[in-house]
Amino acid sequence: MEMSARNQLPGTIKKVTVGAVMAEVIMQVGDQELAAAITSGSVKRMKLKVGDRVFAVIKATEVMIAKE
Amino acid sequence: MEMSARNQLPGTIKKVTVGAVMAEVIMQVGDQELAAAITSGSVKRMKLKVGDRVFAVIKATEVMIAKE
Amino acid sequence: MEMSARNQLPGTIKKVTVGAVMAEVIMQVGDQELAAAITSGSVKRMKLKVGDRVFAVIKATEVMIAKE
Amino acid sequence: MEMSARNQLPGTIKKVTVGAVMAEVIMQVGDQELAAAITSGSVKRMKLKVGDRVFAVIKATEVMIAKE
Amino acid sequence: MEMSARNQLPGTIKKVTVGAVMAEVIMQVGDQELAAAITSGSVKRMKLKVGDRVFAVIKATEVMIAKE
Amino acid sequence: MEMSARNQLPGTIKKVTVGAVMAEVIMQVGDQELAAAITSGSVKRMKLKVGDRVFAVIKATEVMIAKE
Numbered sequence: 001m002e003m004s005a006r007n008q009l010p011g012t013i014k015k016v017t018v019g020a021v022m023a024e025v026i027m028q029v030g031d032q033e034l035a036a037a038i039t040s041g042s043v044k045r046m047k048l049k050v051g052d053r054v055f056a057v058i059k060a061t062e063v064m065i066a067k068e
Numbered sequence: 069m070e071m072s073a074r075n076q077l078p079g080t081i082k083k084v085t086v087g088a089v090m091a092e093v094i095m096q097v098g099d100q101e102l103a104a105a106i107t108s109g110s111v112k113r114m115k116l117k118v119g120d121r122v123f124a125v126i127k128a129t130e131v132m133i134a135k136e
Numbered sequence: 137m138e139m140s141a142r143n144q145l146p147g148t149i150k151k152v153t154v155g156a157v158m159a160e161v162i163m164q165v166g167d168q169e170l171a172a173a174i175t176s177g178s179v180k181r182m183k184l185k186v187g188d189r190v191f192a193v194i195k196a197t198e199v200m201i202a203k204e
Numbered sequence: 205m206e207m208s209a210r211n212q213l214p215g216t217i218k219k220v221t222v223g224a225v226m227a228e229v230i231m232q233v234g235d236q237e238l239a240a241a242i243t244s245g246s247v248k249r250m251k252l253k254v255g256d257r258v259f260a261v262i263k264a265t266e267v268m269i270a271k272e
Numbered sequence: 273m274e275m276s277a278r279n280q281l282p283g284t285i286k287k288v289t290v291g292a293v294m295a296e297v298i299m300q301v302g303d304q305e306l307a308a309a310i311t312s313g314s315v316k317r318m319k320l321k322v323g324d325r326v327f328a329v330i331k332a333t334e335v336m337i338a339k340e
Numbered sequence: 341m342e343m344s345a346r347n348q349l350p351g352t353i354k355k356v357t358v359g360a361v362m363a364e365v366i367m368q369v370g371d372q373e374l375a376a377a378i379t380s381g382s383v384k385r386m387k388l389k390v391g392d393r394v395f396a397v398i399k400a401t402e403v404m405i406a407k408e
Contacts, residue, residue, distance in 0.1 A: 006103040019360030020223030030098035035074040036131035042140040062130035063104035072382040087156030088291030142239040155292030166234035171210040172267035198266035199240035208314040224359030278375040302370035307346040308403035334402035335376035
């Protein structure tokens with residue numbers, strides 16, 4: 001399955017917090033932490049847990065740029 | 069200025085393509101490339117160009133997870 | 137590859153319009169048309185063209201509800 | 205009221221889960237299920253409940269494409 | 273038609289720029305300018321033009337917060 | 341820090357509701373209310389509370405237009 005989403009960063013899950021509807025998944029991506037807020041339903045369906053090798057997938061239209 | 073957006077990844081601009089309304093900015097972030105689609109107006113206002121040190125900023129609700 | 141994005145609707149590409157940075161892909165999904173605005177780079181990389189069998193993928197946090 | 209959002213798919217609510225801040229609404233759209241994560245405040249304001257005839261509204265810039 | 277999107281700000285269109293795929297619409301909302309990037313197809317379908325009274329509609333999950 | 345996000349509206353926080361994963365922040369922006377759904381982690385990190393002077397930041401690609 002190939003995705004149009006331009007950004008697919010390999011990482012490892014460090015922490016999963018599951019709420020009633022939304023869950024937060026913290027990934028280690030290179031030397032950065034990346035946070036994803038996805039539905040708790042997806043965490044259960046994909047059985048996401050600490051240590052899983054995953055990809056953080058981000059559509060280019062969702063990326064902003066900041067400059068000091 | 070502190071931002072609620074959880075993900076702020078430092079990188080360097082590698083390529084800027086400016087269209088009539090939208091522009092694409094390719095950044096090198098660690099050993100990954102990251103693409104951002106922002107308005108051409110923002111590229112001009114911020115004078116974004118190849119070599120600039122920037123941050124890719126991504127709201128946690130925009131990050132998805134893929135697993136093989 | 138399994139995706140956290142909850143909505144993955146099978147369809148067929150009916151029209152592709154490629155601009156300098158962004159492209160529009162119109163899909164037939166059941167008896168509905170669905171429009172996607174993705175980067176022209178992704179259209180080229182995936183060689184998307186009329187007649188291709190694809191999935192429209194939509195994160196649940198991006199779906200709104202309207203009621204008459 | 206006409207909306208710029210290109211995708212407006214008619215459906216029926218099958219399930220509503222309300223959390224402290226976010227709610228999940230599952231709709232039947234044609235022969236597909238569609239999940240929306242909206243605020244619990246909107247579920248209450250619109251009195252959304254199982255059986256309601258609604259539209260799933262999705263901005264074109266939020267739709268991705270996957271191909272096998 | 274009632275929308276789940278929490279933020280619906282009344283304003284007036286000040287400028288419309290139409291590209292091959294995407295268009296930019298600048299609105300005056302109170303004493304602020306607000307920019308929207310929507311598809312050129314929607315600008316044409318809704319016949320959006322300078323002076324139109326419109327609403328800027330924004331899903332709560334798309335709003336970030338910055339603090340100095 | 342300069343941001344590519346085109347819309348940065350000054351306001352004051354009126355209400356904060358913190359859930360397990362997501363939080364809702366209601367701001368007064370001019371004579372309008374604006375709702376943001378951000379992670380509870382960001383509310384804690386930024387110590388957001390009623391009365392804080394903040395900016396609501398919104399990427400142009402996330403703004404839709406409605407017309408009566």
